[in-house]
Amino acid sequence: MxxxxxxxxxxxxxxxxxxxxxxxxxxxxxxxxxxxxxxxxxxxxxxxxxxxxxxxxxxxxxxxxxxxxxxxxxxxxxxxxxxxxxxxxxxxxxxxxxxxxxxxxxxxxxxxxxxxxxxxxxxxxxxxxxxxxxxxxxxxxxxxxxxxxxxxxxxLTPWRLSLDLSVEPSDNLNGAPRTNRFTFAGLPFVNPSAVPLSGERYVLGADYVRRVPLSETRRLNLGLSTEFQRVRFSQEARDKVPGIKDADYRQDALALSLGYEARGQDGSWLGKSQLSVTRHWLGGQLFADAARLDLSYGQTIAPGLIGALRYGYEVEERHDAAVRDAQTRELGLTLTRAYGRSTLGLDLLVSDTASDSRLVARESARAALSYRLGKPVKGVLPRLTLAWEVTDFDMGPTTFWIEPRRDEELTVSLDLLLPNYDLYGFAPEIGVSFRDRSSNYTIYETRGTDLRLGLKSVF
Missing domain, CATH: 1.25.40.10 (Tetratricopeptide repeat domain)
Structure with a gap:
């Protein structure tokens, strides 16, 4: 010391x-x-x-x-x-x-x-x-x-434990559409329960990784992670939909992973591979099991510029409806440019999900641009992210709505870290995000604003 x-x-x-x-x-x-x-x-x-x-x-x-x-x-x-x-x-x-x-x-x-x-x-x-x-x-x-x-x-420690604790107030906890009215065969219909419900979401997550060195530049990672989500609807939400239960929206997940890492002697490149299995619960009931393979390779392209390619393949088995089983392939590219201590990042991702369900089978493309300041401004470290995603479903949502569904979603998020108010190295972080999804079917159009209050390690 x-x-x-x-x-x-x-x-x-x-x-x-x-x-x-x-x-x-x-x-x-x-x-x-x-x-x-x-x-x-x-x-x-x-x-x-x-x-x-x-x-x-x-x-x-x-x-x-x-x-x-x-x-x-x-x-x-x-x-x-x-x-x-x-x-x-x-x-x-x-x-x-x-x-x-x-x-x-x-x-x-x-x-x-x-x-x-x-x-x-x-x-x-x-x-x-x-x-x-x-x-x-x-x-x-x-x-x-x-x-x-x-x-x-x-x-030097062979293991690492990361904790995530946050409170997330939202004006649309249930992801309801903008309107609960739709027309079929010229007749208007109303779904009284498909309305935005406000409240808070509570998230507790833990991620444990045990690192096993194989050499100076190679190691295995053994991981265990879990996440618990709970919601509490506001009184206004309960007045809109009488009988709604907080417990019906609880989500839990447990995952095991085995990873391998290798890097260059000079630190100019890093390769990763990981196998993971995850079990999901929804409303206290077993919801899905997933097995996933992730591969990535990152390298310094030029001084201050890092690029990374990644590939993911996931098989999901649904326990609520077997027809919704799915296989997803993903390909992504990330570019990160450093400007002093500040960073500008571009993330591109395309994915293809195969399934027998017309509600699941789809292709999507996403682009996200983020900027993080390296030095506090009036005691605040901001990070701004702008994302755009387009999703094309293979079929229409029902047998009588046959036109393939197409969604476009815009997300804007701002995270503010307050490092001067840290306690034992954990500083408060305030995040606000806005999302707006449009669709050729109005019942899938949604809009919401979420606020996130959490803690982040500044060490």
């Missing part, structure tokens, strides 16, 4: 204590004696010289003359970590953390706790302590030290 230099600057004067014998000299020689201040300085120099055993002896000598000495406890923790005695190192750091109100001492003790947990084989706990250290850092320079160590430890 390279804490010794910081610890040296954090040393404070202590009350002088009587001399003490710290080491025995050879037979016939006098014992080496030094004051508490001298022993404290000698311990720090021993740590900087990589002499952990000597530093431990000196630090414990200081504690004999000045029990509870903060600087000695921190140097003791550092020395114990270097000697592989992580539990004792954590205990020494904890004594400092719980016994001082000085913000610098609490910061350095949190850093030492992280070091002790990392050396003890608990990188996840160490990352939590580094987040804690960054939160309580007395200045930006020390916070940058904690963030740097956090990122370094995360790269």
């Amino acid at each position: 390279r804490l010794v230099a910081h610890l040296m600057r954090a040393l404070r004067p202590a009350i002088l204590a009587g001399g003490m014998a710290l080491m025995s000299a050879p037979a016939g020689a006098e014992a080496v004696r030094m004051s508490v201040d001298e022993a404290r300085g000698a311990a720090a120099r021993a740590l900087m010289a990589g002499q952990a055993e000597l530093a431990l002896v000196l630090a414990e000598g200081v504690l004999l003359g000045a029990p509870g000495d903060t600087d000695a406890l921190m140097m003791k923790s550092r020395a114990l970590s270097q000697l592989g005695r992580s539990a004792e190192a954590a205990e020494a750091a904890r004594l400092v953390f719980g016994g001082t109100n000085d913000e610098r001492e609490r910061f350095f003790s949190a850093m030492l706790m992280a070091q002790a947990r990392a050396s003890g084989g608990r990188p996840g706990v160490a990352q939590l302590w580094l987040r804690r250290a960054a939160q309580m850092a007395p200045d930006d320079q020390l916070k940058a030290v904690a963030v740097r160590d956090f990122r370094q430890l995360r790269r």
